[in-house]
Amino acid sequence: MSSDRQPLLDARDITVRFGGLVAVDSVSARFMPGELVGIIGPNGAGKTTFFNAISGVTKPTSGTLTVQGRELGGKGPHRFAANGLARTFQTPRTFPDMRVRDNIAFGLKFAGRRPRKYIWWGEETTVPWVLRTPESILGLIGLRDQADLPAAAITPSQQRLLEIGMALATRPRMLLLDEVAAGLTENEVEEMARLIRRLRDELDLTVVWIEHAVTTLLRHVERVIVLHQGKKIADGTPAEVVRNAEVIEAYLGDEMNEPTTEHVAEETTA
Ligand SMILES: Nc1ncnc2c1ncn2[C@@H]1O[C@H](COP(=O)(O)OP(=O)(O)O)[C@@H](O)[C@H]1O
Ligand SMILES: [Mg+2]
Structure with missing residues (x-):
């Protein structure tokens, strides 16, 4: 009641047990429009599992999830x-044999599966022009020159951009x-941060x-949650x-003392 705006996503007391x-462990967080x-x-802190829980990939053991005012706890992705x-995803999920453009087109097709009334009248008319075609999305993420290559043929950083493009296409x-x-690379991380903004x-x-690159992230976000x-x-x-003090002890102290710590990515989606 203290805020006049509705959170886009409101997670309350989310717990996931394996x-x-x-x-x-009982994590609550609200995300407001435009934040x-x-x-x-640290690794294993539960970041990916929290994402999985708030995107329907993993069903929380307990807690409530409200997306744009709708209670979606227990619903699928x-x-x-x-x-x-x-x-x-932490490990990009693109279609390697499909052309870059067609990977984006797949995302657009997925968006078309939303209920008709929203697409036809309520929502499609408010979709930013830049998200309307594979071409415009490729321009936005800077992959226009790679459009006709199979996704497997582009660099790892371009794969990450492509995955963002596929997500945007929805x-x-x-x-x-x-x-x-x-x-x-350091330059690519900075470019990625600018794209995200x-x-x-x-x-x-x-x-x-x-993100594991904490110093970059802290320079670009307005709010940060530490798990x-x-x-x-x-x-x-x-x-x-x-x-x-708790953050410095649990995490940032180590990060600062071990700047070269190798990050081992784990794929932990259900
Ligand atoms: N599907 C799973 N089954 C069992 N344990 C899991 C599963 N997914 C994650 N975990 C465990 O949950 C903890 C949090 O993992 P994760 O969310 O991947 O952490 P982070 O993304 O912060 O590195 C880790 O101990 C991890 O081993
Ligand atoms: Mg993770």
Whole structure:
């Protein structure tokens, strides 16, 4: 009641257990329209599992999930997508044999599966022009020159861009990005960060961005959530979070002392 605007996504007391392991431990977070929020935390902190829970990929053990006012807890990923959520995976999921353009076209086709009335009247007319065709999406993500190549033939950083393009093609209101800058060079990471900000600014998206490159992320987001051992230990501006004693002890202290720590990506989707 304190806010006059409805959160795009409101997660309350989300818990995900895998047998005896509590991967996500009663995490609550609200994401408002147009916010750019980072999620950080050590490996195994529960970041990907939290994403899986809030996008319907993994059913939470308990807690409630409300997307644009609709209670979606327990529903599958298609229902979340139909309500405006799109995501990338820690390991990109593109179609390697299909041309880059056709990967995007697949996303557009998926958007067409939303209920007719929204597409025809309510929503399609408000879709930004830049998300209407594969060509315009390829321009937005900078892959126009690669349009006719098979997805398998483009570089790893271009694969990440393609996956973002596929997610955008579903015309989301909210974009969840899981380590889209992993494995990129320093310059590519910076370019990726700028693209993410542009997407938020120009498409008026809510963006939630998990990244291991903490220093880059902290420079670009307005709010950051810190997970540690499945629990949310901080939620605030980057300036607040880097001064938080619990965060420094749990995470940032180590990050600063071991800048070369190799990050081993785990694919943990159900
Ligand atoms: N499908 C699964 N089955 C069992 N354990 C899992 C599964 N997915 C993740 N985990 C465990 O949950 C914890 C959190 O993992 P994850 O969400 O991938 O962390 P992060 O993305 O922060 O590195 C880890 O201990 C991981 O091993
Ligand atoms: Mg992860």
